[in-house]
Amino acid sequence: MRGAVIHAPGDVRFETLDDPKIVQPTDAIIRTVATCVCGSDLWPYRGLEPIGDPHPMGHEYVGIVEEVGDEVTSVKPGQFVVGSFATSDNTCVNCRNGWQSNCLHREFMSTCQADYVRVPNAQGTLVATGEHPDGAFVPSLLAVSDVMGTGWYAALAAEVKPGSTAVVVGDGAVGLCGVIAAREMGAERIIAMSRHEARQKLAREFGATDIVTERGEEGVAHVKDLTDGVGADSVLECVGTAQAVRQALRSARPGGNVGFVGVPHDVAIDGQELFFSHVGLRGGPAPVRRYLPDLVDLVLTGRIDPGKVFDLTLPLEQVAEGYRAMDERRAIKALLIP
Numbered sequence: 282m283r284g285a286v287i288h289a290p291g292d293v294r295f296e297t298l299d300d301p302k303i304v305q306p307t308d309a310i311i312r313t314v315a316t317c318v319c320g321s322d323l324w325p326y327r328g329l330e331p332i333g334d335p336h337p338m339g340h341e342y343v344g345i346v347e348e349v350g351d352e353v354t355s356v357k358p359g360q361f362v363v364g365s366f367a368t369s370d371n372t373c374v375n376c377r378n379g380w381q382s383n384c385l386h387r388e389f390m391s392t393c394q395a396d397y398v399r400v401p402n403a404q405g406t407l408v409a410t411g412e413h414p415d416g417a418f419v420p421s422l423l424a425v426s427d428v429m430g431t432g433w434y435a436a437l438a439a440e441v442k443p444g445s446t447a448v449v450v451g452d453g454a455v456g457l458c459g460v461i462a463a464r465e466m467g468a469e470r471i472i473a474m475s476r477h478e479a480r481q482k483l484a485r486e487f488g489a490t491d492i493v494t495e496r497g498e499e500g501v502a503h504v505k506d507l508t509d510g511v512g513a514d515s516v517l518e519c520v521g522t523a524q525a526v527r528q529a530l531r532s533a534r535p536g537g538n539v540g541f542v543g544v545p546h547d548v549a550i551d552g553q554e555l556f557f558s559h560v561g562l563r564g565g566p567a568p569v570r571r572y573l574p575d576l577v578d579l580v581l582t583g584r585i586d587p588g589k590v591f592d593l594t595l596p597l598e599q600v601a602e603g604y605r606a607m608d609e610r611r612a613i614k615a616l617l618i619p
């Protein structure tokens with residue numbers, strides 16, 4: 282088969298790779314129907330995370346089951362499935378508590394920008410759609426496997442409630458999906474922080490009521506102007522830089538909550554500032570599996586359309602161009618079709 286391999290910062294190649302095989306009886310092999318480039322793939326691509334030896338890339342996928350191991354009974358060959366970037370058995374104590382992305386048997390997906398993918402813990406990880414979905418739903422189902430599930434978790438972690446005010450820091454795919462989630466959870470006012478016109482437009486389409494273009498302290502000041510001078514009930518931090526996290530914490534009102542889902546890079550939180558702010562903080566890799574059945578339903582009933590975050594579609598062999606376009610911010614998110 283063929284797939285993406287990262288060799289060095291800025292150097293992603295499309296190469297011939299060994300076909301994946303069932304290794305554990307809990308594995309499944311799927312034929313990729315669609316995959317994509319994630320904002321977090323850009324950290325190593327930009328040299329901000331060590332790469333080590335050349336290795337495959339990608340953790341978002343939807344596909345058709347090709348083969349399952351002996352212990353997998355929940356899905357069968359021929360079914361269309363959606364998964365999550367973190368695999369989970371869905372039976373251990375952490376899974377039963379709803380924290381499938383901290384499953385005791387968790388393995389992170391990391392080889393999905395390829396024709397075929399091995400999915401560990403397939404029994405607990407994969408959710409099959411009733412029948413093969415219309416192709417028009419594929420981008421949104423793919424979004425559910427990571428960015429929509431992550432935006433959903435950000436809104437839950439930030440405790441978005443009906444009638445509340447939510448701020449979304451970050452106008453990448455996760456932030457934009459966070460806007461959808463905040464709207465679905467009933468936020469009355471959704472303030473999207475974005476300085477890019479195309480992304481502002483999509484944020485508004487997804488339900489943002491206000492746009493704040495300033496960053497840092499100016500951004501915080503503008504949010505406070507819009508929120509009676511105290512800050513928002515809920516803030517979704519969807520970037521992961523020190524500035525974004527600080528901006529998120531300072532945009533929340535006393536008693537408000539921040540959900541942080543951008544993978545932190547060089548972020549240090551000031552204990553005294555947090556202590557005196559009365560702001561609640563919860564983050565981490567989203568337990569996407571907990572929400573998958575509901576999110577798949579919301580997509581297939583036409584209620585949400587997070588697939589609109591894909592503004593570039595490429596054949597998988599042009600994966601390197603997908604990375605370049607996202608790195609240069611010419612694209613929000615690149616969809617790759619094998």
Ligand SMILES: [Zn+2]
Pocket residue numbers: 369370371372373374375376377381383384385386
């Ligand atoms: Zn588990």
